[in-house]
Every structure is written in structure tokens, then in C-alpha cells.
Amino acid sequence: AAGVIQSPRHLIKEKRETATLKCYPIPRHDTVYWYQQGPGQDPQFLISFYEKMQSDKGSIPDRFSAQQFSDYHSELNMSSLELGDSALYFCASSSSATDTDTQYFGPGTRLTVL
Amino acid sequence: QKEVEQDPGPLSVPEGAIVSLNCTYSNSAFQYFMWYRQYSRKGPELLMYTYSSGNKEDGRFTAQVDKSSKYISLFIRDSQPSDSATYLCAMDDPGNTGKLIFGQGTTLQVKP
Secondary structure, eight states: OOOOEEEOSEEEEOTTOOEEEEEEOOTTOOEEEEEEEOTTOOOEEEEEEETTEEEEEOSOOTTEEEEEOTTSOEEEEEOSOOGGGOEEEEEEEEOTTSSSOOOEEOOOEEEEEO | OOSEEEOOOOEEEETTOOEEEEEEESOTTOOEEEEEEEOTTSOOEEEEEEESSEEEEETTEEEEEETTTTEEEEEESSOOGGGOEEEEEEEEOTTSSOOEEEOOOEEEEEEO
16 A cells, blocks of 8 residues: 655755755555654654644744645745754654544654754 | 653664563553554654453564553564664543643664
8 A cells, every 4th residue: 555755864964054855655545744763852843734734733842844836745944954853753644534534654764864 | 750760772673583572651541552663764653552451462463451561562573674763652641632642752773
């Protein structure tokens, strides 16, 4: 079965640079979530989109922005990168058509800021 | 204090042992409870999904939810070395926006 696809899998950036992470949800899933997981930490919710509209916002810095496109893929844009932004970034998708709204996670993008 | 508390371990058991993993939570409004398994440098993989109180069994895995005690458990029977991973409990945000609130994760090692 098709899973959530994230690209790139690994990304190395310098401080103050910009990064763009992409997420392709499971086909027919209409909701996308972004999470940030620091080393040894649990995933922290950043932002979510339903039907291309932002549905919720968590502890996402103002330097970050995201959107969901007409084909339901989503991009997380990160500017003025800081060392503390180094983490695993996960995208998850779900379908509002199901009773459970179960979230399925992608493999993650490992961002390293030098 | 975190909304969801989970002992990070590590927990080391011999192959074949029964493993018990637990989480406590503070918000009585949580209704959906999940267990995810995460291998090193991989994304969380959904193991079990439970709505409200009760038990749910799937193969070697059993999830229990006790809402009166705000306590959830995951039991793994006949544990295998391939079960070695970090296990994260997660709960839905009561605001019904779908976002998940995770426990810190328990690292499990099953020794052959």
C-alpha cells in the first residue's frame, strides 16, 4: 500500500539559510500534519491542513510557514534557520472520510543546521 | 508537567518475555488512544488504536485503556528481538483538530 512520502530524506543547511520540506500524503487523504522531533524527544505538533486550509497551529516559529496544494501535497518552508532547528520533521496524513482519522506517518526528513 | 507522561526506559527484556508499556495522562477529555512503534531514524508506525476505555487485541499486542485512572497500557506477548524499538503513546487533542499529543516514548530492547 502507498505510504506517506517525504522529501528530501536528509538535508544539511547553514545557519540563516532557507529549507523547504515536502510531503506527499497517502492517496485520497485530505489532511496533513507536520511534527518536529528533536533528539530523544517526542514528536511535537507544528501545523496541520485540511482541504488546503490551515486547520490547527502548534508551536511553530514565525520563521516557518506551510501550505497544502491542490493535489494535497504539503510543503514546510523554514527560513533564517537556527542550530536548534536541527531535528526530524515528520509529515502525517489522514482521511476525514474514516471514523477514526488515524494518522499515518512518513519516514521523516532529517534536517541538520550547521 | 506534560499532558502525557511515559517512562523513557530503557527497558531490556529477554526474548519471549511479556512486555508492559504504560502512559498516564492528565486531560480527561482525551478519547482516542494510540500506540506507535518507532525504529531508529524511521517514522512512527501505528500499532494500536483504541477509542475510550477497554481492551483491544491484535496478534501479540494488547492495548488497554482505563479512563477512570487516566492510564493506558500496551502489552507485548512472546516478545521478539524485532520488537526492539521506541514505543510512543499518543492521544488526540480534545479540541478535535486531529493533532496528536505524544508521550516521551519508551525504548525497548529484546535480547535474544
